[in-house]
Amino acid sequence: MxxxxxxxxxxxxxxxxxxxxxxxxxxxxxxxxxxxxxxxxxxxxxxxxxxxxxxxxxxxxxxxxxxxxxxxxxxxxxxxxxxxxxxxxxxxxxxxxxxxxxxxxxxxxxxxxxxxxxxxxxxxxxxxxxGTTGLCYRSDMLAAAPDSWNDLLKPSSDLTGKITMLSTDRWLMAAGLLAQGLSVNEKDAAKIEATKNLLVDAKRGLLAYDDTTFYSKLVSGEASLVHAWDGWCNYGIAENADIKYVIPKEGSDLxxxxxxxxxxxxxxxxxxxxxxxxxxxxxxxxxxxxxxxxxxxxxxxxxxxxxxxxxxxxxxxxxxxxxxxxxLRDLGATQKSYTKAVTEIMASQ
Amino acid sequence: MQSRLKTLLLLGPGLGWLAVFMVVPCGIIFVHAFFERGIYGGIDYSFTFENFQRAVDPIYLTILLNSARIAGLATLIAVLLAYPAAYAITRAPRHRQVGYLILVMLPFWSNYLVRTYAWIVMLNREGLINRGLRGLGVIDEPLPLLYNEFAIVTGLVYNYLPFVVLAIYASLSRLNLEVLEASEDLGAPAWRTFLRITLPLTLPGVAAGAVFVFVLSVGNFITPDLLGGGRLQMVGNLIYDQFLSARDWPFGATLSFFLIAVMMALLFTQAVLVNRAQGESRSQVEGRTAKKAGLADA
Missing domain, CATH: 3.40.190.10 (Periplasmic binding protein-like II)
Structure with missing residues (x-):
């Protein structure tokens, strides 16, 4: 975590x-x-x-x-x-x-x-x-409060380049899986492949992948919407009361x-x-x-x-x-497919 | 016989060090490239060529080529910036040269990561440069300076520039000034003296500096991670991730093996080229000088 x-x-x-x-x-x-x-x-x-x-x-x-x-x-x-x-x-x-x-x-x-x-x-x-994993955002910089994983993966044009996502494999995949209404422990190869493709497309809208300093990017105003663990969003909220946390309607992992x-x-x-x-x-x-x-x-x-x-x-x-x-459960042999998918997402241009 | 013993004694420790800490680890990497990743990380000792097949997948080859392109660009810019600087330092009065060289080395007194973070502070959307430009009314919207290739190349050039300046300075300061005087005496304009004498004679310094930047850049993973925002991967990031987050050591080993092989080939080619160029240019320059000196005498 x-x-x-x-x-x-x-x-x-x-x-x-x-x-x-x-x-x-x-x-x-x-x-x-x-x-x-x-x-x-x-x-x-x-x-x-x-x-x-x-x-x-x-x-x-x-x-x-x-x-x-x-x-x-x-x-x-x-x-x-x-x-x-x-x-x-x-x-x-x-x-x-x-x-x-x-x-x-x-x-x-x-x-x-x-x-x-x-x-x-x-x-x-x-x-x-x-805790949960969801969306952490600057309520003063967004036209409407986000409520779906698709706000992160298929952002409106004004948000393009102002979004960060977690790159830790299970959580990156979870964002794509939840957006499609799938389990965060999905084992079906075709669905893992579809999730990978969705996340490769989502990469174009990103400012950066960030697992450690995303909340400070919100504070500085570099990003307006970030994929975040709830506890870490709190670090942002501590510095700027306009920062809010929301669990998307499709759900979160525990x-x-x-x-x-x-x-x-x-x-x-x-x-x-x-x-x-x-x-x-x-x-x-x-x-x-x-x-x-x-x-x-x-x-x-x-x-x-x-x-x-x-x-x-x-x-x-x-x-x-x-x-x-x-x-998130231990995936056993399927973990290999997840890490391979994440490696390919990170490697994609 | 005794001199051979002496050679052996002098070479021994260095060669031994390299053998134990360089050749053996490379061997271990190579061997691991042929095994499979265990379900929970670690290594499953069953023989396979799968990692090699996977490594030549276009998605990974593109990363290797991109890394080479980014490193090449950084090298070119670093050399273009370093040469004039090194030239100016060698032309400065001797008592000032040491001061200039210390200034070149000064950044190394602080940590690499701290210096890289400083670039984030300068380049980000709300950073010093964007705020400054907006304050002056030059731009309305912040320029995308961070988390792209521009930022990575900037970071690499910044970090490795001092090495190139030092390498070229070493080469320039050893230049035989009499050769330059001869050229001048014979009426060659300054630019011709530079192109035909100074530059060829200092090429080994340029090559040494360039190889330094290239090799350090192509395997770098910290700069692309911090300044590229993880969106643009270089081969170093790919390898780092295989070992530290994907826990796929065999695939990481295969990628490392590819990187080492490509670098060895480059270093070897460079050594051969420099060797040849050095021999040719020296004999040419010396030959020409001698010929012209002879003519002038007559």
Whole structure:
């Protein structure tokens, strides 16, 4: 879900060198996106439990997936990954079962957060943040508010060249699939091909593909309509109140970022204690008020300052409404067709 | 015998370094090009030619050609800008030259990415240039300066220009001034001296600088990503994506292999051409000078 730029990839690579080697007795290694949890979380966790923890950062799901698949998860105890990746890691037998007896704070979650399609009952993953993907726009620069994926893919002439789209494969494809009323996990080859063609045509209307700075393009006025994750649109809204977020009428995906314990972990008990700590109310409040993402943590969401949900309306979305949308699922062998389609879209002239 | 041992000792570490960190990785890339991508990334060790068939698909060949065209354009512009600059520096008083060279190198004191982001600030629709021009009333609508080929070429030229200036400066400063004086004494106008003596003798410097820009540009992925907005891909982006987001290492390896092969062929051709040109131009210039000097004496 979170992505970083090339810069961050390079920095992350430099910072994680050697992190994998840290496997001292009793010490746990956690891999997360940079800035995706409170900076003092590990320090507080160690103070509260006496367990030493070390943070290693990854820039993308693909990066941590590559490392964990190559090393069978050795050197890592806890991973933060988006749900399709958690599902794939489970498929490969690289994640451990979550022992609910060791995570009493699971009770803080909404009941809906136990019914997610990728892992009903949270058997091998625990949701950390969730939300939707839609359109983020400058209400003061558009003649009419957008309400359809086609406003993005087949823009009116005044919007041409003022639009950005996400290029991360599953979300790029999801925009095209949803516009045609298809499932975000469509496996039919002909429909994948049609989606690819639709997205190749849509490329002509774009200012740029942007996964990391689209909200600042809205703020500067370079773009007026961007394909965005709701939490990131909030970063734009924070700087300019004319920026709005809308879920197109054809729907959205429900994205879920999760926490898993590696099967290779030598310290599963400590890893569970860490997850339990993260499930505490305070961490949830931090997530919602600092990274402006919705969290499945009911205790935290209930305790949010009402001013926050007034400023960022999408934070107030009810879990029941979220669950109406389909999650991105692990595609298994079909993933190859998706990446091939995306490679061809990006390569097209 | 002893001198051969000495040669071996001196060459050994360098050759060893190249063998371990250049030849072996290239070999690994080549081998991986023949395997399949696993379902969850990684490599499925079953032999296939599929990656090569896929790599010659027109869509990817177009990217390779486009990359070559963009890199070629950047090279041409960089050389045209760098030559006069290097020429001016060599003609400046010696105590000033060092100062000028430091100025040329100055951009390298800051990070490549920071410098590239600075171009985004300047070129975007609401950027410095567009605002300035609009403020002066030169334009009504902002010019499309960013997220296109123009921006990519601008970024590449900007980043690699110092290398070309230095390469040409090195070549110009080694020029034997007596040859130029001889030409002048014999009544050749300045432009003819430049075209027939200075330019041929400094071609190796131009070639070295040009190859530098071309090779660095054609494989670049950061500039097209940031200044091209991801809409215009170069082969470097294609390879980067295969490794970091598509998780298709075998196809990435195949594309890398193609890129390395094309570059090797280019470098080899360039080396042969420069070698030949150097030999010819030196003997020609020296021959001509000698002949004319002889005539003048008579």
């Amino acid at each position: 979170r992505k970083m730029t090339v810069t961050a990839v390079a920095l992350a690579a430099a910072m994680t060198c050697g992190a994998g080697a840290a496997m001292a007795e009793g010490k746990i290694v956690i891999s997360n996106w940079d800035g995706y949890m409170p900076a003092d979380l590990l320090e507080n966790f160690t103070a509260a439990t006496g367990i030493e923890a070390e943070l290693s950062v990854h820039a993308t799901n693909e990066e941590i997936m590559g490392k964990v698949v190559a090393g069978k998860g050795k050197g890592y105890d806890v991973l933060f990954v988006s749900s399709p990746f958690a599902e794939a890691l489970n498929e490969l037998g690289l994640v451990a079962k979550i022992d609910h007896a060791m995570t009493p704070n699971m009770a803080n979650l909404y009941p809906e957060a136990m019914k997610l399609d990728h892992d009903t009952g949270n058997g091998f993953s625990v949701p950390y943040a969730w 994205w879920v970022d999760t926490i898993v314990v590696t099967a290779a972990s030598q310290n599963k008990e400590a890893a569970h204690k860490f997850i339990d700590y993260v499930l505490g109310k305070d961490v949830g409040i931090w997530v919602a008020s600092n990274i402006l993402y919705k969290t499945p943590n009911k205790a935290a969401m209930d305790a949010l300052d009402p001013a926050l949900t007034a400023q960022f309306p999408n934070l107030a979305m009810a879990p029941g409404d979220l669950l109406k949308f389909e999650q």
